[in-house]
Structure formats: C-alpha cells, structure tokens
Amino acid sequence: LAKTTQPISMDSYEGQEVNITCSHNNIATNDYITWYQQFPSQGPRFIIQGYKTKVTNEVASLFIPADRKSSTLSLPRVSLSDTAVYYCLVGVLNTGFQKLVFGTGTRLLVSP
Amino acid sequence: DVKVTQSSRYLVKRTGEKVFLECVQDMDHENMFWYRQDPGLGLRLIYFSYDVKMKEKGDIPEGYSVSREKKERFSLILESASTNQTSMYLCASSPPTGSSNQPQHFGDGTRLSIL
Structure with missing residues (x-):
C-alpha cells in the first residue's frame, strides 16, 4: 500500500506561486495521484488528477516525475481564498480491490 | 452539480448506543464511500460500496458496518459506539471506475461525539 508524506504546513503571500509536494515512494503501477482541497467545515473538493508527466487545468498544475515517487501540486498566484488544507490521494479503485491512501494534508496559509 | 448530503452536521451519542449516519447523493453514482477524519491522520477509508x-x-472497518439498499443512499452504522469513534465522518460518491479513478464528491461531514 502506497504511503504518502506531505509537509504539515506552508506559508505564502498573495500573488505568489505555491508548490506542495507529496512523496509516495512505493506507488504501484496502476495508482493515480489526485489532489483535494478542504476548507473548514466542508468536505474535500477535487482539484486535479494525474498519472504521469504534467497535467494542467484552470486552477492548478500537477507535476509527476518519470519515477512517479513524488508529485507536486502547483497553485499559480495564490489568493487569500486559497488558504485551506491540501491532500494528495494515491491509489486505484477497482471492484473487489481497492487501495486508496490519503496523505495527512498540508495546511496552506496565504497572507496579504 | 453533484450534491452529497449527510443527514447531520453534529451528533452526540452515548457509549454503547447503536448509531446510524446517513448519506444521500443525487448524481446516480455507483460508488459511495465512508471515511473518518482525525487530526494528524488525514482521511481513512472505512468502507466503500460499488453497487x-x-x-x-x-x-x-472494525466497529463499523454499512448498508446500501438503494443506489443513492449509503449508511454507516456504529454497532456499539465507543469513545474512540469520536471523529469527523465524511461520505463521498463517484462514478464507476473506468480507465482512471473518478474524482470523489464529498459531503460536508458529520462531527460525531461519543460520551
């Protein structure tokens, strides 16, 4: 089972780019990497998902090196509203077989 | 927009009680999940249902059971509640898995306290 490790917390300022890295040394061949954002008193919300190389959507980019042992969530030009906890999820879900491992989360604080 | 609704935001129960946490999703998703979330431990999967x-x-899964009698509803049952089951419980749903994992859609959680 893949074990994931994230920094506990990060600080940034408005307008900066933030990169949050998740380590998953024993990721399996079929595992995907997914990132979620969670605000207080809410459930996590999907941000981005990838398998290898780079994925970009309207809110973030996800960088995955060739060995897939880590992944980096990149948030361009953060704002105060990006203050939240960010979780990486590694695993695969198949009927009759599942392994989904959430990281313990990175608390991002964005200051003015 | 997908909506996952958990029946209670806050719940207080006593040790030994049988506790039911209810979750309903409105997007006809095949997969549903129950997690618990504890400080420093992140989210841990208790059960999931694919149909x-x-x-x-x-x-x-120890100390818990689940029920899925209808596609839209997934219930988590604490057979005999104990204080170490005090936690935030999160329900999620997702479409069936195809060539990739489908993103999960979460409810806003039930904060359960066992006294």
Whole structure:
C-alpha cells in the first residue's frame, strides 16, 4: 500500500506561486495521484488528477516525475481564498480491490 | 452539480448506543464511500460500496458496518459506539471506475461525539 508524506504546513503571500509536494515512494503501477482541497467545515473538493508527466487545468498544475515517487501540486498566484488544507490521494479503485491512501494534508496559509 | 448530503452536521451519542449516519447523493453514482477524519491522520477509508447491496472493507472497518439498499443512499452504522469513534465522518460518491479513478464528491461531514 502506497504511503504518502506531505509537509504539515506552508506559508505564502498573495500573488505568489505555491508548490506542495507529496512523496509516495512505493506507488504501484496502476495508482493515480489526485489532489483535494478542504476548507473548514466542508468536505474535500477535487482539484486535479494525474498519472504521469504534467497535467494542467484552470486552477492548478500537477507535476509527476518519470519515477512517479513524488508529485507536486502547483497553485499559480495564490489568493487569500486559497488558504485551506491540501491532500494528495494515491491509489486505484477497482471492484473487489481497492487501495486508496490519503496523505495527512498540508495546511496552506496565504497572507496579504 | 453533484450534491452529497449527510443527514447531520453534529451528533452526540452515548457509549454503547447503536448509531446510524446517513448519506444521500443525487448524481446516480455507483460508488459511495465512508471515511473518518482525525487530526494528524488525514482521511481513512472505512468502507466503500460499488453497487446496491455490495460493499468492501476499507482500512479501518472494525466497529463499523454499512448498508446500501438503494443506489443513492449509503449508511454507516456504529454497532456499539465507543469513545474512540469520536471523529469527523465524511461520505463521498463517484462514478464507476473506468480507465482512471473518478474524482470523489464529498459531503460536508458529520462531527460525531461519543460520551
């Protein structure tokens, strides 16, 4: 089972780019990497998902090196509203077989 | 927009009680999940269901059971509540898995306290 490790917390300022890295040394061949954002008193919300190389959507980019042992969530030009906890999820879900491992989360604080 | 609704935001129960946590989703998703979230431990999967009446154990199923009699509803049952089950419980749903994992859609959680 893949074990994931994230920094506990990060600080940034408005307008900066933030990169949050998740380590998953024993990721399996079929595992995907997914990132979620969670605000207080809410459930996590999907941000981005990838398998290898780079994925970009309207809110973030996800960088995955060739060995897939880590992944980096990149948030361009953060704002105060990006203050939240960010979780990486590694695993695969198949009927009759599942392994989904959430990281313990990175608390991002964005200051003015 | 997908909506996952958990029946209670806050719940207080006593040790030994049988506790039901209810979750309903409105997007006809095949997969549904129950997690618990504890400080420093992140989210841990308790059970998931990939179809009506089908269930799979997650990482921490001990002390819990689940029921899925209808596609839109997934219930988590604490057979005999104990204080170490005090936690935030999160329900999620997702479409069936195809060539990739489908993103999960979460409810806003039930904060359960066992006294």
